[in-house]
Amino acid sequence: xxxxxxxxxxxxxxxxxxxxxxxxxxxxxxxxxxxxxxxxxxxxxxxxxxxxxxxxxxxxxxxxxxxxxxxxxxxxxxxxxxxxxxxxxxxxxxxxxxxxxxxxxxxxxxxxxxxxxxxxxxxxxxxxxxxxxxxxxxxxxxxxxxxxxxxxxxxxxxxxxxxxxxxxxxxxxxxxxxxxxxxxxxxxxxxxxxxxxxxxxxxxxxxxxxxxxxxxxxxxxxxxxxxxxxxx
Ligand SMILES: Nc1nc2c(ncn2[C@@H]2O[C@H](COP(=O)(O)OP(=O)(O)OP(=O)(O)O)[C@@H](O)[C@H]2O)c(=O)[nH]1
Ligand SMILES: O=C(O)[C@H](O)COP(=O)(O)O
Numbered sequence: 222x223x224x225x226x227x228x229x230x231x232x233x234x235x236x237x238x239x240x241x242x243x244x245x246x247x248x249x250x251x252x253x254x255x256x257x258x259x260x261x262x263x264x265x266x267x268x269x270x271x272x273x274x275x276x277x278x279x280x281x282x283x284x285x286x287x288x289x290x291x292x293x294x295x296x297x298x299x300x301x302x303x304x305x306x307x308x309x310x311x312x313x314x315x316x317x318x319x320x321x322x323x324x325x326x327x328x329x330x331x332x333x334x335x336x337x338x339x340x341x342x343x344x345x346x347x348x349x350x351x352x353x354x355x356x357x358x359x360x361x362x363x364x365x366x367x368x369x370x371x372x373x374x375x376x377x378x379x380x381x382x383x384x385x386x387x388x389x390x391x392x393x394x395x396x397x398x399x400x401x402x403x404x405x406x407x408x409x410x411x412x413x414x415x416x417x418x419x420x421x422x423x424x425x426x427x428x429x430x431x432x433x434x435x436x437x438x439x440x441x442x443x444x445x446x447x448x449x450x451x452x453x
Pocket of ligand 1: 230232233237238239240241242278279280305327328329330411
C-alpha cells in the first residue's frame with residue numbers, strides 16, 4: 222500500500238442505503254443511487270493531486286466487487302463492528318498500520334465533490350498538522366474529516382457531528398480541529414429535495430451518473446418533501 226494521503230469512503234450495505242429516501246424511492250432505486258453517486262465520486266477523486274490511494278470500507282460483498290473493478294482497496298468491516306463510527310475507526314487503524322500518513326474520510330453521497338477542494342483539506346492536515354472538519358451546507362453534519370493517520374480524532378458521525386468533531390480533544394497531543402468550509406463538499410444527498418440538485422446538475426458537473434439516474438425517474442417519484450415531513 223502506498224504511503225501518503227488516502228481517501229476513506231465508508232459504504233453501507235446496499236439494502237440499508239439512503240433510508241431517508243424510502244418514501245419516494247424503491248429499495249433497488251436507493252441501492253442504485255448510492256452506487257451511482259459513489260462511482261461519480263471515485264471518478265472525481267482520481268483527479269486529486271495529493272491522494273495516493275482510495276479505500277472503501279463496508280460489510281457488503283458488492284462493495285468489495287466495486288472496489289476490485291475500479292482498482293481501489295477494500296477494507297472489510299468485521300462482523301460485530303456496528304455503525305459508521307466503528308467502521309471508520311477500524312478502517313483508519315488498518316490504513317495507518319499500512320503506512321498511510323493522512324486519511325480523508327468522505328461519505329459516498331458527495332457527487333459534486335471537486336478534488337482540488339479536497340486537496341486543500343489534505344494540505345491543511347499534512348502541513349499544518351490539523352484535523353480539518355468540513356461541514357455540510359446546513360452547518361450540522363460532517364462531509365469531510367481529514368487528519369494525520371497516526372492521530373485520528375474520536376469519530377462522532379451522527380446528529381450534530383460538525384460541532385462535535387470540532388470539540389477540543391481531551392488529549393493535548395492530538396492535532397487541533399479546524400473548520401474548513403468547502404463548497405463542493407457541502408452538498409450531500411440525503412433528503413427528497415436534495416434530488417432536485419442532481420436533476421439540475423449541468424453537464425460538466427462530476428455528478429453525471431447520479432444525474433442520469435435521477436432524471437430517468439418518473440416525475441411522481443421526485444417528491445418535494447421537506448426535512449420535517451420526511452424525518453418524522
Ligand atoms: N461501512 C459503513 N458505512 C456506513 C455505515 N453507516 C453509514 N455508512 C456510510 O456513511 C456515509 C453517511 O451515511 P448516512 O448518511 O448515515 O447513510 P445513507 O445511507 O447515506 O443515508 P440514510 O440511510 O438516509 O441515513 C455513507 O457513505 C454511508 O454509506 C455503516 O454502518 N458502515
Ligand atoms: O455525521 C454526519 O454528518 C452523518 O452521520 C452523515 O451525514 P448525513 O446525515 O448528512 O448523511
